[in-house]
Amino acid sequence: VQLQASGGGLMQPGGSLRLSCVVSGSMFSINGMGWFRQAPGKEREPVSCINISDGAEYYARSVKGRFTISRDNAKNTVYLQMNSLKSEETAVYYCATDGGRGLYFPNWHVPHEFKYWGQGTLVTVSS
Numbered sequence: 001v002q003l004q005a006s007g008g009g010l011m012q013p014g015g016s017l018r019l020s021c022v023v024s025g026s027m028f029s030i031n032g033m034g035w036f037r038q039a040p041g042k043e044r045e046p047v048s049c050i051n052i053s054d055g056a057e058y059y060a061r062s063v064k065g066r067f068t069i070s071r072d073n074a075k076n077t078v079y080l081q082m083n084s085l086k087s088e089e090t091a092v093y094y095c096a097t098d099g100g101r102g103l104y105f106p107n108w109h110v111p112h113e114f115k116y117w118g119q120g121t122l123v124t125v126s127s
Contacts, residue, residue, distance in 0.1 A: 001025060001099040001116045008121030013087050015125070019080040021095030021118055026076065027052055029100035033078040034114055035069065037091035037123075046109035047093070048080060058108045085125045092120040 002024040011017050021033065034049040048069040049058040057069050068081040078095060096114035107113050 001030075001097060003095050003097060003116060003118030005093065005095045005118040005121040008093060008123045010124045010126065011085055012127050013085060013125055015085050016081070016083045017085065017123060019082065019093055019095075019121060019123075021078045021080075023076040023078070023097065027071075027073055031098050031100070032103035032105065032108065032114075033069075033071065034096045034108060035078075035080045035093060036096060036111060037089070037093045038120075039088075039091040042091075044094070044111055046111075049103075049105070049108035050078060051105060056105070058105065060109070082123070085123075087125045087127075090123060090125045092122050094118055094120045 004022045007019040030052050032049055035047040036044050037047050038044040046060050050069045050071055066084045071078045095118045097116050099116045101115050
């Protein structure tokens with residue numbers, strides 16, 4: 001399984017960006033897709049996750065109400081719509097998947113739950 005993240009860039013505080021993550025091959029066997037981010041000098045932190053089968057969404061408390069995760073199974077793509085961006089959300093954003101290994105959704109925020117990772121896309125929020 002290979003993941004290709006895109007959509008990052010420079011945005012002013014309060015602005016919006018939409019990230020995309022394309023999955024090579026079919027998403028049929030995948031249980032979940034997640035987004036994590038890592039700022040310089042900080043640990044990787046969870047952002048959001050989606051259950052590919054039923055579309056259930058999970059969010060970190062810091063982004064709930066501002067970010068929306070979605071999927072398009074026909075396009076093998078997961079999106080992260082980010083609104084009202086803050087400067088402290090500058091980071092490399094990574095998408096990840098269990099790849100069919102199985103994902104225990106109550107632990108979606110744990111990076112080790114995900115087996116495959118994309119290369120990351122840089123989001124810079126600055127005026």
